[in-house]
Amino acid sequence: MKKTVIFGALTVAGLAAGAAGAATLDDVKARGKLNCGVTTGLAGFAAPNANGEWEGFDVAVCRAVAAAVLSDKNAVEFVPTTGKTRFTALASGEIDFLARNTTWTFSRDTDLKFDFIGVNYYDGQGFMVPKALGVSSAKDLDGATVCIQTGTTTELNLADFFRKNNISYEPVPVETNAEGQQQYLAGACDTYTTDASGLAATRATFETPGDHVLLPEIISKEPLGPLVRHGDNEWGDITRWVLNALIAAEELGITSANIEEMTGNTNNPEIARLLGTEGTLGEMIGLDNEWAKRAIMAEGNYGEIFAKNIGEETPIGLARGLNAQWTDGGLLYAPPVR
Amino acid sequence: MTTFSDPPKASFRPSMLLSDTRYRSITFQVIALALLVTAIWYLGSNLAANLRAAGLNISFQFLGNPAGYDINQTLIPYTSQSSNLQAAWVGIINTLLVSFLACVTATIFGVIAGVLRLSNNWLIRKLMAGYVEIFRNIPVLIWILIIYTIMTAAMPAPSAFRGDDPASTMMLGSFAFTNRGVYIPGPVWGPGSMIVVATFVASIIGVFAYRRYATKLLYDTGRLLPMLWPSVAILFVPAIVVFFIMGMPIGLDFPALAGFNFRGGIQIGAPLIALWFALSIYTGAFIAENVRAGIQAVSRGQSEAAAALGLRPGRVMNLVVLPQALRVIIPPLISNYLNITKNSSLAILVGYADITATLGGITLNQTGRAIECVVLLMLFYLVISLGISMVMNVYNNATKLKER
Numbered sequence: 001m002k003k004t005v006i007f008g009a010l011t012v013a014g015l016a017a018g019a020a021g022a023a024t025l026d027d028v029k030a031r032g033k034l035n036c037g038v039t040t041g042l043a044g045f046a047a048p049n050a051n052g053e054w055e056g057f058d059v060a061v062c063r064a065v066a067a068a069v070l071s072d073k074n075a076v077e078f079v080p081t082t083g084k085t086r087f088t089a090l091a092s093g094e095i096d097f098l099a100r101n102t103t104w105t106f107s108r109d110t111d112l113k114f115d116f117i118g119v120n121y122y123d124g125q126g127f128m129v130p131k132a133l134g135v136s137s138a139k140d141l142d143g144a145t146v147c148i149q150t151g152t153t154t155e156l157n158l159a160d161f162f163r164k165n166n167i168s169y170e171p172v173p174v175e176t177n178a179e180g181q182q183q184y185l186a187g188a189c190d191t192y193t194t195d196a197s198g199l200a201a202t203r204a205t206f207e208t209p210g211d212h213v214l215l216p217e218i219i220s221k222e223p224l225g226p227l228v229r230h231g232d233n234e235w236g237d238i239t240r241w242v243l244n245a246l247i248a249a250e251e252l253g254i255t256s257a258n259i260e261e262m263t264g265n266t267n268n269p270e271i272a273r274l275l276g277t278e279g280t281l282g283e284m285i286g287l288d289n290e291w292a293k294r295a296i297m298a299e300g301n302y303g304e305i306f307a308k309n310i311g312e313e314t315p316i317g318l319a320r321g322l323n324a325q326w327t328d329g330g331l332l333y334a335p336p337v338r
Numbered sequence: 339m340t341t342f343s344d345p346p347k348a349s350f351r352p353s354m355l356l357s358d359t360r361y362r363s364i365t366f367q368v369i370a371l372a373l374l375v376t377a378i379w380y381l382g383s384n385l386a387a388n389l390r391a392a393g394l395n396i397s398f399q400f401l402g403n404p405a406g407y408d409i410n411q412t413l414i415p416y417t418s419q420s421s422n423l424q425a426a427w428v429g430i431i432n433t434l435l436v437s438f439l440a441c442v443t444a445t446i447f448g449v450i451a452g453v454l455r456l457s458n459n460w461l462i463r464k465l466m467a468g469y470v471e472i473f474r475n476i477p478v479l480i481w482i483l484i485i486y487t488i489m490t491a492a493m494p495a496p497s498a499f500r501g502d503d504p505a506s507t508m509m510l511g512s513f514a515f516t517n518r519g520v521y522i523p524g525p526v527w528g529p530g531s532m533i534v535v536a537t538f539v540a541s542i543i544g545v546f547a548y549r550r551y552a553t554k555l556l557y558d559t560g561r562l563l564p565m566l567w568p569s570v571a572i573l574f575v576p577a578i579v580v581f582f583i584m585g586m587p588i589g590l591d592f593p594a595l596a597g598f599n600f601r602g603g604i605q606i607g608a609p610l611i612a613l614w615f616a617l618s619i620y621t622g623a624f625i626a627e628n629v630r631a632g633i634q635a636v637s638r639g640q641s642e643a644a645a646a647l648g649l650r651p652g653r654v655m656n657l658v659v660l661p662q663a664l665r666v667i668i669p670p671l672i673s674n675y676l677n678i679t680k681n682s683s684l685a686i687l688v689g690y691a692d693i694t695a696t697l698g699g700i701t702l703n704q705t706g707r708a709i710e711c712v713v714l715l716m717l718f719y720l721v722i723s724l725g726i727s728m729v730m731n732v733y734n735n736a737t738k739l740k741e742r
Contacts, residue, residue, distance in 0.1 A: 172689050
């Protein structure tokens with residue numbers, strides 16, 4: 001009797017896992033919730049607040065997708081993933097969408113069979129050193145001890161950088177940003193390296209941020225973006241265009257504050273198409289025509305999300321830099337909405 | 339005419355598979371095996387089908403690709419351009435190193451604490467009881483973290499040794515204790531040094547041979563040869579003589595501040611020390627309890643009789659009690675050695691590059707080959723555990739009571 005139950009359960013699990021490959025949109029709609037993979041906690045990007053609600057830069061993208069697909073920005077089940085578990089969680093169908101500052105790389109896109117839907121943060125790897133060390137360039141770090149978060153692309157870039165410059169170093173692998181910060185402050189490593197945004201955020205929490213400097217070298221490109229499983233192109237299109245809609249909304253001047261008055265009240269056809277008062281864009285991706293409007297209303301346009309979570313007014317204090325709109329000299333560029 | 343024939347053989351009927359005790363156990367085992375194989379096949383094919391549906395496959399090709407990352411402690415040649423397989427080997431050797439060191443020290447701690455726990459001195463007895471109860475009842479994970487944190491926070495950074503009036507100085511001018519590890523003088527092997535080493539190895543064998551001969555002589559003729567000073571002489575005199583004959587080929591390389599860190603000599607990294615020490619004192623507490631149980635399992639009459647013969651307490655312990663207690667101590671000791679090896683997988687907590695950190699951590703993460711990496715990890719720990727178990731069981735068979 002017991003055996004039958006176990007075999008039954010196995011069969012059901014097998015079928016469910018098998019079906020997860022296709023038609024993610026139908027699964028999400030049937031479930032009524034979007035399973036969204038986020039970090040286990042990185043202030044500004046994804047972390048639960050005092051009330052236990054997830055918030056942050058990556059979380060906002062999850063909420064925008066949920067709003068577009070399910071008409072409810074709160075219909076999201078946040079699944080915390082670590083650097084080690086994130087890809088397995090996505091590949092196995094445990095999550096529908098991974099928004100967890102993950103660098104878009106060739107092998108992740110091809111060999112691991114994922115599709116990056118775009119870039120929501122352009123980053124690069126930098127170094128932080130104590131001012132007292134008297135180092136002004138990363139090339140002077142010959143023989144230094146370097147704290148590095150293990151299992152990240154930064155670890156590979158670090159090895160490449162030192163090899164390219166023909167200098168040596170000793171890695172001190174740490175698991176989390178908090179651990180790296182502690183080791184660095186205790187002097188167990190001479191320099192701490194990670195994405196420059198992370199360094200800035202970490203330094204901001206120090207007692208005396210002025211005693212530490214970020215070296216001028218940015219040794220890698222780190223385009224961080226959300227990703228989905230390879231093979232379900234319809235789902236990929238939906239998530240890609242939700243992200244594009246947030247970016248386009250900022251460019252077109254649509255904010256969560258003025259979106260209602262702009263709806264049906266604009267003579268810019270691109271805004272009209274995006275907000276669903278003209279054309280049938282929603283139909284083309286299997287949603288209704290107000291999908292983008294709901295996505296933008298969820299947490300605001302890209303600029304609002306940036307300013308609220310990691311911008312210069314927040315403790316993280318990041319400048320827009322590369323993440324400014326292309327019209328402002330940055331790299332953000334949404335394809336035309338037509 | 340009557341035909342005689344043998345009495346009819348009890349022919350085999352299918353129902354005997356269940357009714358006959360000769361076949362019944364086999365029947366059930368075959369059924370169980372079939373069920374097991376079916377279950378494994380089902381799960382395996384399910385996995386294969388799902389991987390195929392996701393466009394993935396099981397492949398170990400990634401092992402040959404360059405790893406791309408650096409490792410802080412490598413006992414074999416390794417650069418970031420070495421293959422993932424080489425990185426796995428580095429991890430395996432690091433795992434074996436810390437496990438071996440911890441097994442040795444845990445045994446020493448355990449035997450000392452276990453014996454002292456039965457001491458007649460109240461203070462020593464209670465101190466040892468305190469050690470055992472405190473260390474045994476707090477998870478090893480916590481101990482590793484505590485010791486590593488104390489090391490990095492309490493010890494000076496290498497920069498403290500710099501300047502005209504440094505905050506810290508090296509002990510005896512050659513040992514540096516920093517929060518990145520301990521730096522000690524290391525040997526420099528000049529030409530001819532291998533002959534010195536070979537002489538020393540031969541001396542060690544010589545010591546064993548001498549002691550064996552002395553024991554045999556004692557049993558055969560009753561003549562007691564001196565043990566201590568000839569052993570020491572055999573061990574050191576030839577090696578020292580050869581060392582000077584060859585023109586002192588082995589030198590010492592002293593660590594010195596250079597750039598950001600100490601260079602030269604041997605560096606024993608803080609992660610290794612923390613992991614080694616934590617595993618030793620934690621498992622030592624368990625071994626202490628095994629030793630105590632073993633000693634208490636030896637009847638009191640044995641030690642009383644030995645004392646009545648006039649043996650001193652130390653010799654009673656060494657000659658009468660411990661040899662008998664070993665039979666009780668060794669089987670649980672095997673489990674403790676296995677636990678040390680498996681617990682060493684917590685190394686990543688302190689950034690020690692063991693097999694779980696290299697193959698099961700960084701390589702897994704960088705290549706995304708989770709299933710392959712975890713299968714290899716499981717295989718490795720299985721092989722190591724069975725290996726330790728086998729060696730220790732050979733020892734156990736050698737020490738256990740010979741029944742004739």
